[in-house]
Amino acid sequence: MPLNESDRVVKDDNISVKAQEARIQQDKLAQFSGKVEIHSKQGTIQAQQALIDKSARQLKASGDIAFSDNQIYVTSDNMGLDLASGSLSLENTQYQMLGFVGRGQAENIAISNQTGIQLDGVSFTTCPAGQEDWLIKASSISLAPGEIWGEARNTRFYLAGVPVLYLPYFSFPVSEQRQTGLLFPTLSSSDRIGVGYEQPYYWNIAPNYDATLAPRLMSDRGLQLKTEFRYLSDEHQGQLNVEYLHDDRRSDLDDARYFYRFVHQGQLTQSWQISAEVNGLSDDNYIVDLGSEFYNRADTHLNQTLQLLYFSDDLNFSAQIRDFEIIGNHPNSYRAIPELRLDYHHDLGTLLDFRFDSELAHFENGDENSPSATRLHLAPTLSLPLHNSWGEFIAEGTLLQTFYRQSLPDNSSLEESVSRTLGRGRLYGAVNFERQIELFGDQMTQTLEPKMQYLYTSYEDQQHIGRYDTSRLLNDYVGLFRGQEFTGLDRISDSNQLTVGLTTRLLDDNESEQLRLSLGQIFYFGDSRLSDNEREEDRSALAAELDWRISSKWFVRSQIQLSSVNQRVERSNLSLDYKLAEDKLVQLNHRYVRDISGNEIDQVGVTASWPLSRQWHWVGRWYKDLSSNRTIESFTGIQYQSCCWALQFVAQRYLSNRFDALGEQSGDEFESGIALQFVFRGFGGKDSARSLLNEGLFGYRHPYFLNN
Template sequence: MKCNQLLTLTLLGLGVSAHAQENQCPAPVDSSDLVLREAGSGIEVKALKTEVEQDRLAEFVGKVQIISDSAQINAQQARIDKVSQQLNASGNIRYQDEQIKVSSEDVQLDFQSGELSLDSTEYRMLGINGRGKAERIGLSREKGIELEDVSFTTCPAGQEDWQMVASSITLSPGDIWGEAKHARFYLMDIPVLYLPYFRFPVTDQRQTGLLFPQISSSDSTGLSYEQPIYWNIAENYDATFSPRAMVNRGVQLKTEFRYLTQQHGGQLDLEYLQHDRREVNEDPRYFYRFVHKGSFAPGWQVNFNINGISDDNYIVDLGSDFYNRADTHLYRNAGIQYHTDNLSFSADIRDFQLIGNHPDSYRALPELKLDYVQPWFANVDFNLHSELTYFDSAEKNAPAATRFHIAPGLSWSRFENWGEFVAETTLLQTNYRQQDAEVYGLEEDVSRTIGRARLYGGMTFERPGSWFGSDITQTLEPKIQYLYTSYQDQTNIGLYDTTRLQNNFAGLFRGQEFTGLDRISDTNQITLGLTSRFLDENDQEQFRLSLGQIFYLSDNRVLEAHKDTNRSALAGELDWRLGSKWFVHSEVQMDSASSKLDKSSLSLDYQMSENKLVQISHRYVRELSGEQIDQLGVTASWPINPNWHWVGRWYKDMNSHRTIESYAGVQYESCCWSIQFVTQRYLNNRFDQTGGQSTNTFESGIALKFIFKGMGSGNTARALLNDGLFGYRQPYFLNE
């Protein structure tokens, strides 16, 4: 009876990751009715009638039950010959262990050799949906297991949409690989694949072999076939090689290498195309990416993120698993960090590769930061922020600079359930050493000293109320902040890492108008904000409205921060749970002087379940880099019936009155197989020789994917949803 484990391992290897659909596929059978003996207690035989002949022959008739510590056999009759050490059972045989059930016409067991043989069998996996037939199943301690004329499928009985049939399957003891001979794969009773010999894993461990191919077609690549080949190098190392044949462009090789140790982990990706048929030049095209994270000592961490491509159009033409055609930079960062409860230190190199004709940005080579916090007394903390950075640019007409910044400060804070109060004062000292400064109208050595003071307070008031007939708790949360920053002329400092920030409601209380440190605006201002929430009986947020604005008490003298009005744009945010499935999210910024809308976003979500949702969204920006953005979008995922599922996305540019992106995917999924078909059309955005991007050329493509459920597949419906709904996000999650 010890050989049953070999049988279990082999058949489990054929049926890993099977998936049953709710209300359609039969639920996996469990083994709760299996009763076994204690380990080492031998075999127990029960029957309605027993005959024993001189302690050498025993016959059992009627509801025979043979129980060991690992398996159980039920039969109509059984015979045990103690001289030949043979057991024979027949008549409605039922074999079962913790992971499989087998029905058979006849069972023979040799106690001396441990060989077990079952004839004319039907088996079913326990815990997953996997079943099949075998003309004979033989097991032994020395040879292992052999299944003759065996079939396997994950489909329910009478609905065998696909199945595998083999003349024999064998597994040697201790081997994690099984061998199949003359294997045929059938789809709807139609043979689609024949393999005279192949090996397959019999455990859920990672194993070397072929993964499911990816078939697609687009205007750029033509028909494309990608075949991933997985190599399980070691327990903590693996690699995937993916040759990709494209009718229009040639053969590309994509590789992925992953590693994981106790302290470190990372991934190296390389893609290479020797010659692109659609390109005039003969230069190879490539992409590389290296990501690493690790720890080499207590408190110390190291990370790398290095990316590069051969040309601006690589991602546009060939696609990418890591970037999209809208990206303008590929980042190349490397750094180390150290953290304790009071101290944090980082040393980073921040570089990048520009894509297309975009203004070059400064690289930080390197950037050193040190932050220190020390509690003193009575809620007073001492804070110190410092950084040392060398800036360089690939542009010939751009100065380089070294910047040292140190900002000691004191802060007092108090946080209660009913409110919070913060008082801060900081001294900001920055020194610059700028190269070739006179050529650019700058000074070589600049010292800038600025003082800053901040007072912030917020309170929370609550009262009971009613909301559409339901009892709720309404909150009123006023906030006020006073910010003062002294002035110093900064026109003699270049712009190295500084741009203007956009203000939403949270940004009103940020206390700064620029990224980086090259411009620190003088401020004398008061910020007012008000938030109101409606909470139901379970303290779940049903509604939230926030409004805020900055009032300038004096004009800015820093030129880049100059304003024509005495107040900022009015910023508002709205989150509203219209019901258990309806959600509204909106952000608005309105110019106070002209009463014109500067920026807005609005989304209406309906989400009945994980795969049943619709989102309608609108985005508007009055001016962004000299252009106006006005886009309307619809995103949806919806089951057509229990087997068919549809996802789609559509975006229209309201200014040009044209569709800029459309995507549709449909999937058929049964208990045991699925097929996905995707079509899409989008702006090509290809770069010309000068680095400019086309905004009038569109790209179209289709993709097809077929999956045998239970042969290394996962949740295909969720995968289609993730692939299809680019960037779909429910805009907020209240109390979740």
Template sequence: MQIVLILLIALASLHASAQQADDQPEQCLAPPSRFDPALLMAKGEIKVNARRATIIQDESADFSGDVSIVSDSAQISAQRAQVAQAGKQLVAEGQVSYRDAQIQVSSESVRLDSEAQSLNMEQTEYRLTGFTGHGAAQRIVLSREQGLSLQDVSFTTCPINSTDWQIQASEISIEPGEIWGKARNTRFYIADVPVFYLPYFAFPVSPVRQTGFLFPQVSSSSATGIDYEQPFYWNIAPNYDATISPRVMTNRGIQLKTEFRYLTESHRGTINLEYLPDDRDSADRSNRYFYRFEHHGQLSDNWVLSADINGLSDDNYIVDLGSDFYNRADTHLYQTVAMSYYSNNLDVVMRVRDFEVIGEHADTYRTLPELQLDYVTSFANGLDFRVDSELAYFDNQIDGNPSALRIHFAPSLSLPYQRQWGEFLAEASLLSTYYHQRDIEGTPLADEVARNLGRIKLYGGLNFEREADWFGEASTMTLEPKLQYLFTSYEDQTDIGLYDTTRLLNDYTGLFRGQEFTGLDRISDNNQVTLGVTSRILDAASREQFVFSVGQIFYLSDNKVLAANKADDRSALAAELDWRLHSKWFMHADIQVSTRTDKVERSSLSLEYRRDDKRLVQLNHRYVRDLSGEQIDQLGISASWPIAKNWQWVGRWYKDLSQQRTIESYTGIQYESCCWALRFVAQRHLSNRYDATGLQRTDEFDSGIALQFIFKGMGSSSSKRAMLEDGMFGYRQPYVLN
């Protein structure tokens, strides 16, 4: 007879949908019981082993001395066992052990009545099969009529000899056919101190998702005050559910956050709504909200419908109240609906795209609608033919700004050739674009513009290898030179507006991109040669230990497109470096140096020491000489280190060297035992609030603290990495070595 999972009984007292934290070391938590179903008998068969046996035919059988009883569902071992009434009743005593696919129980005695389908166990200790949990019960009774009853029961995931926390209840009962159980007089203990009491509650006893409360979130900041959020999970149907989360903020009031999810055979999606009425911390006590709708649907084998629609009440919503989907650095929220067709040769995307703009960005255009069609095919002689085309209508929400209809058609013919020793590509393209522009009074724009450009691209790369010695280790060194010639004809484009076009930043990879702008409104004329080389050091296992790349563009003629005009005959020298300095040291660096002034235009550096998952230190520096008229010069350090047994510290500090001020400081301390953890986090960072004109302030800071209690093995993770990745900048590994 199977025993219902006692795990669900214990966990549901605090978590309606608990699950094991899979990142905890098994040797620390109480190890789960193991069970091999192959040791059971075939259905309807029972095998009994014992040192001594007395059998009265058709009446009873007495067994003693290392008794083992194996059925088709469970194993029982004891010192003594008696089978009566022709096998309908079983009584086992003396160091009794009961094991099945769900639980292992040690007991003083077991009484089993197969006719009444009842099981009675006294003075029990149990361990769960496949889960890190164990406990004890004074008595376990399981019957067909009354279901399961546990009296004076306890549960914990801590090691058997180190019970830091446990749950106790005077009685837990589960009636037959019910998916909810009942618990009476439930107490939660930390060490031997009771900290929580419930006289009565109901809980789910099915692995199916059930309605109930989830773990709360508690924090504090200068923006919200004391912040308490209590999620409530609602299992509406097998393919519909919702999470309703009231959030109480002492500075602002009560916010309601909701998430609704749906799933059908071909569609899935999520609807998020957040609403804060009468914000007490705003000057006008305004109502504030955020919404998000995400959908993905498979209409057929080739057709896909998708939507990503976001909106909020004001520019400072994310800054003041936070977001699970965006951060304070974001300036645009997508509002996109698209229908797509995909096949081996043809891709078609039809979309309507708008933006919820955060701050003042008058140049942001929406496409109502946009149609993209891409076709590719190959010929028998190795030639590839491709057509990229687009039809888009651009509109601006600000009255008086120009709008435009754009039609683009770009056929290209290419000859690719790839081998292990290198690759070659020859490509010729025609870029034909038509604009019909409106509301252009007082601007240099034209009503209609037809722009036709030709482009030729020749690209080649070689791969050389040789055996080498790398700090005393046998290695392989590669040399991978690259050469590209690019020619694009010129047409005056000053009579075309900028609708989806901005300048791109060049790095080493961008040298070979061949385009200096996003979008199509500006296509720079080119007559240039790009040279680049990459060298790698590979160890005996073909792992990269060192990768260095450097390259530069040489302009054979002056660029005539005004927005891409250059004063030099060559681009900045761009280089990238990834280096595994040691098994525990890693470095990544990239730099762009102007060959005219010999000054660094952009650079970044990350140096990391990683001793293990608990011990790491990372140093970062980022520099940009001119970004929208401002200089970026930031230095940061992140660290994670044990400070004592069971104590972990995480810290991060970033300074703006241009203005000589700290822009983020973050520290977290966590105590972690085998089965619970306590985490404290404090931080201070730039708030990045927007003023009434839509400009972002750079002199206001936000600070906050958070305290979190974690029960390991009860649906929560105690990873220190979570602390390391929190905050404004967060932690990122600095290397891209394979």
């Protein structure tokens, strides 16, 4: 009985069939041939021939068999389907998993709604055909319905066709869901720890809770346990990290070594937020010796903060505690315990704005020979802001009223009670000009943006006030218009000065910024009377900034401050980037500071990332201190990445920055280390040669430029 492909010969609750030809015997047997398609609850079957025995409730197919459902696609020589139980059997198969990357061969595949998928005499890989860099062979693999893990028994692992590992039992993920199990390990070696092996274990506790346990075995130091716990709700999220080493064989300390970190962010209501960060460690050299994912060897403080925030259209409020864990022999920093801020803003008609900033804080540093203080600061401001498309003008006046109540040690030159009243006036104006120009054959828009600021601040003697959160600021071009010489409020310098700045930009036809050049300087109309801000010159250093997209591949960024007294460079940094693609880049950089805490910084460095071939990728970084004529960090990493696995190798040498028994940091000792990591691609692991650039002390700094 010839049929059209659309004709349905058998149709009931279990299956429907269409074929080019069918023969039916007394509604008991049905034979089909020619482009047979069988649709059932189990899936779709395609074959050249099929036989349905309705009395025995059996279906058999042969010839170019293909089976597919929502989990697997299989080609086979022979197939049988039990219509009563819904069990499907395929022989001599090749399969492709559909829920995740994975394929292979199997002597027999059994598929059932009740038991899932069972593969016998099976191989498995995530590599494409003909490029099986790695392969798993097992006596059986089972994928139970609804489970996110597959199970393999009597498993042999092959790399490049060579057996390297046997496991009687092995489980692997079969979905993109978070799931409990082993993560990929890291193998490393360094002067600090010897040979290290870290094996993370991920625990999917609940949809909004998880944890990672990572035992780390170090040949020179012992066994360390690293833990991470994360939680998430509609209004709150946070993370707790704890690291613990009970007995460090290389340390002179008798006590256990540990590090902990807790971070929380929460939304209490639409207007109220809360956040916290708490860090702590057992000793000064913990980060230097054992490393950290959150801090580096150059850090001197660990943050301890608790903050409550309120936001509205006109009123903002914050209450916070700011504390520190000091690393090494550094002066004790003052803690703000607590610090309350209240800021109010309101428009007075169409022209005038009123702003009221206030702060109440208590400072102490734990040293009984140092003063502590409670400070109240009130700063009402009345301003006239005028803005339009071609410029802006702002005139404002501020009253700065600060009260101190200081607890003083004996023989202190400070005063217990201080009231300081200062007035500040500010005039600021900026104008934007544009013109069309032709540059190198391209039509460009050039802008010219001059701006000026006159600032006057009255003087009051402040030598009877301690310095609790105040230090000298370093000026760049933006800082010239800041109107402050110090951080914090303990020192407010008198001023009678004019700041002049000029910026020019080049924009292409798409309004994309190709170049930005800024120059600025402060002109002083009188000497500062504040002893903390004495100066001899009548103008500030000349500050300049340049951002230049030379071409689609070349970028330049530079900042420089040039002394107005002797025309010497006070501070500068320069970076030149060549970026052919995301993984093809070279960066040359230089930074210089003539005097920072009595030291000179003069460093040059190069960072690069470059593919050597389709599979091989190299990254490197090198920094040299020109003042001491020595290399301070060298880093190289190489990655081999095939279609289905990746191997990363990293080697580096760097300043150790260890602290001695007195807390003094050494600047002459170096350490070296290597690390190795292997990743199966397609098993949820993520690898990136670009990420290697972020390792080490300096890391890769993306060009801060324009439309990036």
